[in-house]
Amino acid sequence: MSTSAATAPTAVEPIFNTKPRGLWSTALRRLFHRRSAIVGMIILAALIFVAVFAPVLATHDPTKSLIGVENVQKRQGPCIHLLGCPTDQPQHFFGTDGNVRDLYSRILYGARLSLMVGIVSVGFAILIGSFLGAISAYIGGWTDSIIMGLMDIMLAFPSLILAIAIVTVLGPGLINTLLAIGIVSIPVYARIMRSSVLSIKQQDYVMADRSIGVPSGRILFSNILPNALTPLIVQGTLGIAVAILDAAALSFLGLGAQPPTPEWGSMIGQERNQVFTAPHLIVFPGIALILTVLGFNLLGDGLRDALDVRQRS
Amino acid sequence: MQTRKISLIMSILVLLGLLAGCAAPAAETGAAPQAPAPQAAAPQAAAPAGPFEPMAMSAENCDYGGLFKSIEAVDEMTVKFTLCQPDPAFPAKVAFSSFAINDADYLEATGGGGELIEKPNGTGRYKFVDWLRGDQIIFERNENYWGEKAIPQTLVFRWSAESAQRLVELQAGTVDGIDNPGPDDFAVIEADPNLQLKQRSGTNIFYIGMNNTYPPFDNERVRQAFAMAIDRNRIVDNFYPPGSSVATQFMPPSIFGYTDGLDWYEYNPDMAKQILEEEGVLPGFKTTITYRDVVRGYLPNPGIVAQDIQAQLADIGVTAEIVVMESGAFLDAADRGEIDGFHLLGWGADYPDATNFLDFHFGPGSSAQFGNGFPDIWEALAQGATKADPAERQPWYDQANELIKQHVPMIPVAHGGNGAAFKADVEGAYASDIGAEQFGLMNPGGRDTFVWLQNGEPAGLYCADETDGEALRACEQVMESLLAYEPGTGDVVASLAKEWEANADLTEWVFTLRDGVTFHNGATLDANDVVLSYVVQWDASHPLHVGRDGSFTYFPGLFGGFLNAE
Numbered sequence: 051m052s053t054s055a056a057t058a059p060t061a062v063e064p065i066f067n068t069k070p071r072g073l074w075s076t077a078l079r080r081l082f083h084r085r086s087a088i089v090g091m092i093i094l095a096a097l098i099f100v101a102v103f104a105p106v107l108a109t110h111d112p113t114k115s116l117i118g119v120e121n122v123q124k125r126q127g128p129c130i131h132l133l134g135c136p137t138d139q140p141q142h143f144f145g146t147d148g149n150v151r152d153l154y155s156r157i158l159y160g161a162r163l164s165l166m167v168g169i170v171s172v173g174f175a176i177l178i179g180s181f182l183g184a185i186s187a188y189i190g191g192w193t194d195s196i197i198m199g200l201m202d203i204m205l206a207f208p209s210l211i212l213a214i215a216i217v218t219v220l221g222p223g224l225i226n227t228l229l230a231i232g233i234v235s236i237p238v239y240a241r242i243m244r245s246s247v248l249s250i251k252q253q254d255y256v257m258a259d260r261s262i263g264v265p266s267g268r269i270l271f272s273n274i275l276p277n278a279l280t281p282l283i284v285q286g287t288l289g290i291a292v293a294i295l296d297a298a299a300l301s302f303l304g305l306g307a308q309p310p311t312p313e314w315g316s317m318i319g320q321e322r323n324q325v326f327t328a329p330h331l332i333v334f335p336g337i338a339l340i341l342t343v344l345g346f347n348l349l350g351d352g353l354r355d356a357l358d359v360r361q362r363s
Numbered sequence: 364m365q366t367r368k369i370s371l372i373m374s375i376l377v378l379l380g381l382l383a384g385c386a387a388p389a390a391e392t393g394a395a396p397q398a399p400a401p402q403a404a405a406p407q408a409a410a411p412a413g414p415f416e417p418m419a420m421s422a423e424n425c426d427y428g429g430l431f432k433s434i435e436a437v438d439e440m441t442v443k444f445t446l447c448q449p450d451p452a453f454p455a456k457v458a459f460s461s462f463a464i465n466d467a468d469y470l471e472a473t474g475g476g477g478e479l480i481e482k483p484n485g486t487g488r489y490k491f492v493d494w495l496r497g498d499q500i501i502f503e504r505n506e507n508y509w510g511e512k513a514i515p516q517t518l519v520f521r522w523s524a525e526s527a528q529r530l531v532e533l534q535a536g537t538v539d540g541i542d543n544p545g546p547d548d549f550a551v552i553e554a555d556p557n558l559q560l561k562q563r564s565g566t567n568i569f570y571i572g573m574n575n576t577y578p579p580f581d582n583e584r585v586r587q588a589f590a591m592a593i594d595r596n597r598i599v600d601n602f603y604p605p606g607s608s609v610a611t612q613f614m615p616p617s618i619f620g621y622t623d624g625l626d627w628y629e630y631n632p633d634m635a636k637q638i639l640e641e642e643g644v645l646p647g648f649k650t651t652i653t654y655r656d657v658v659r660g661y662l663p664n665p666g667i668v669a670q671d672i673q674a675q676l677a678d679i680g681v682t683a684e685i686v687v688m689e690s691g692a693f694l695d696a697a698d699r700g701e702i703d704g705f706h707l708l709g710w711g712a713d714y715p716d717a718t719n720f721l722d723f724h725f726g727p728g729s730s731a732q733f734g735n736g737f738p739d740i741w742e743a744l745a746q747g748a749t750k751a752d753p754a755e756r757q758p759w760y761d762q763a764n765e766l767i768k769q770h771v772p773m774i775p776v777a778h779g780g781n782g783a784a785f786k787a788d789v790e791g792a793y794a795s796d797i798g799a800e801q802f803g804l805m806n807p808g809g810r811d812t813f814v815w816l817q818n819g820e821p822a823g824l825y826c827a828d829e830t831d832g833e834a835l836r837a838c839e840q841v842m843e844s845l846l847a848y849e850p851g852t853g854d855v856v857a858s859l860a861k862e863w864e865a866n867a868d869l870t871e872w873v874f875t876l877r878d879g880v881t882f883h884n885g886a887t888l889d890a891n892d893v894v895l896s897y898v899v900q901w902d903a904s905h906p907l908h909v910g911r912d913g914s915f916t917y918f919p920g921l922f923g924g925f926l927n928a929e
Contacts, residue, residue, distance in 0.1 A: 113674070114674070115671060115674045117597055117601055117671075118597065124601055124602070124667075125547070148602075148664070148666075148667040149667055149670050149671055149674070150601065222687075304656065304687050308684065308685055309666070309669070309670045309673065309685050310670055310673060310674065320666050320667070322525065322527065323525055323526045323527040323545050324527070324545070324547060325527055326527060326530075326531075326551075327545075327547040327548065327551065328547070
């Protein structure tokens with residue numbers, strides 16, 4: 051992350067000389083001046099494109115075995131006609147897997163799943179977490195102690211272990227994985243929200259509202275929350291990467307998405323013993339995972355630099 | 364200030380809670396090693412004293428449903444078994460490692476469980492030394508062995524569920540032999556001059572089980588329809604290694620009891636679909652495919668095969684969800700008849716006879732994995748098991764196989780070819796068709812330690828109460844039965860009994876024990892050891908009928924039933 055910071059300073063212009071701009075447009079400008087953030091955005095744009103148009107881009111049904119349909123062996127390596135693969139062999143960009151399914155199509159559909167898992171579980175965690183954090187900070191006292199005590203207990207467990215425990219109780223499956231990852235990410239957002247609200251609560255404009263008798267709920271939702279969003283956005287973007295990795299890990303262990311669902315982690319898990327005899331089955335889903343996580347991390351870092359006023363040089 | 368106090372109190376409470384949580388199991392584990400210690404000391408002092416008092420046990424009559432009438436020690440070196448019905452396979456059964464002979468004093472001292480499961484005390488080529496749970500089991504050469512002594516001084520059993528890891532360890536030279544290389548690795552091993560591949564013929568069966576107590580599997584036509592819906596050729600052709608064959612019946616071809624010319628239902632998905640629609644199962648039938656994610660000789664690719672079956676069922680409109688269970692929990696649930704839907708399981712031969720396959724799975728003493736038994740199959744099996752002449756037995760097994768085809772308690776899929784791989788310098792390396800390799804007979808290139816890497820860790824080493832081959836193989840290094848199977852051929856040969864004979868109608872079997880055989884704890888083998896070893900299994904009310912979980916699955920499977928069972 052230090053490397054991306056090092057390339058940045060030349061691009062930043064002093065804002066005093068320009069016309070005053072809103073917080074968001076300034077942030078966006080700054081974001082587009084960060085090369086790493088742009089790379090991240092390009093990766094994610096490609097990923098979202100793939101996820102949305104998977105049925106169009108895919109060459110085969112991702113869950114359909116091609117035994118008896120095509121003359122193709124299981125775990126066959128990639129065959130691309132343009133790159134010299136004989137044209138009498140059926141074309142498979144990434145080869146076939148152990149059940150003679152087209153790996154390329156499976157990876158495309160896997161993008162849908164991973165994005166869905168990341169966004170839904172983090173969205174869930176942000177909703178619940180920020181609600182708890184905001185209440186905790188705004189009310190204070192007993193409520194604060196209890197909620198934050200609970201959050202601290204949850205943080206004491208390694209998140210993946212806690213997720214495994216939750217999935218074991220709820221039973222394996224995609225929905226339960228979403229839920230488990232969502233639950234274990236709640237404390238992070240609760241804490242961030244709490245600290246933001248605590249500092250904003252003391253700001254003059256909040257004091258002013260309070261002194262003229264604006265109801266607490268309205269102060270919280272219309273004045274405090276919008277101003278506390280910035281760190282949540284940054285953490286959420288980074289959190290999606292972690293959630294996708296956690297979901298892949300759970301699926302690798304057989305606790306997440308169930309077969310024949312094309313999930314990257316379970317694809318790697320199922321073929322783990324073929325790492326020497328058919329490495330393409332491990333490499334391609336692995337690359338897909340790496341790219342996705344990298345994309346979210348780069349964007350998240352870029353967002354942090356762009357949105358965090360204090361960090362500016 | 365108040366909130367700070369509260370949070371302080373809360374964090375102290377949480378800490379205390381955590382401490383209490385940790386302390387409870389810690390206290391248990393702390394106490395555990397101390398409790399059995401006095402027991403462990405007892406068997407060491409097992410010196411025979413006083414005149415020999417022959418033990419005996421007999422059933423009042425044969426109405427309890429089992430095979431045994433009585434077991435008695437005729438004199439110090441002679442044991443006599445009286446059976447309720449003739450049993451031509453009796454020698455093959457007593458040679459099996461579940462019926463290994465224990466020292467009577469050791470059985471008493473361990474209370475039939477506990478130490479008996481952790482520290483086996485036998486007469487075999489190897490003495491048990493230590494079991495590092497989760498890591499390895501160490502055996503040492505028995506210098507007082509009555510027969511040909513073991514070649515490697517030390518034998519180490521290790522395990523890894525991942526076939527890729529097993530192969531890597533063999534290639535790296537950290538182990539001398541591995542079990543069940545992955546199907547795709549056969550070619551790799553054969554091409555490697557430093558390794559040798561020993562194949563087992565497929566004396567096993569992989570089947571798709573159905574429990575007939577769960578609708579719609581209680582309907583025979585539905586089960587027959589599913590039998591037509593599975594393309595077994597496709598599974599074997601695509602997912603099984605060389606040396607495998609498509610199963611036409613439950614019995615493997617090389618084992619007595621196989622019916623020549625019997626063929627399974629022809630693959631016919633359209634007909635299957637039509638029947639299922641007629642029976643009201645389709646459309647919209649949802650079920651499960653349950654399996655354990657462990658590699659066995661009969662199922663080298665569990666996950667892949669499960670998904671292929673799922674895809675085949677989807678082709679006829681059946682939605683099947685895949686459920687993976689932990690191996691032990693899966694076997695227990697299957698045996699108790701708790702698995703609805705399809706379950707993927709298999710069986711490898713323990714001894715080459717139909718009783719080992721058919722009686723164990725479809726006899727009156729079998730487990731509940733297929734639900735309620737079929738009395739007409741019982742009848743055929745009872746007839747087959749009590750005839751002395753193989754030519755007389757065969758027609759009954761033909762009938763049983765035919766009935767199994769009609770009732771479809773399961774769909775036989777494959778006889779899986781599998782094998783073991785060794786370093787090229789291991790002399791005398793072999794892979795036993797019944798998975799009973801004796802590592803003492805192999806010479807690992809002059810090294811004094813032989814390291815064997817198998818699929819899984821044994822659940823226990825008291826093999827009267829184990830069914831998993833991973834446990835049986837470990838027991839077989841330490842324990843011996845009255846008779847044994849010749850390595851390679853599987854023929855029954857003398858072991859602890861130097862000779863044996865039966866009366867004309869095969870109901871009385873007399874075994875004469877070998878002289879001067881000592882257990883690893885120093886006790887001398889006598890007829891009472893044999894009697895007690897059998898009685899603790901046979902008599903369900905015996906105080907030593909304890910075991911690991913008390914199921915003693917093999918005994919009722921092979922000998923009909925327990926005495927005094929509830």
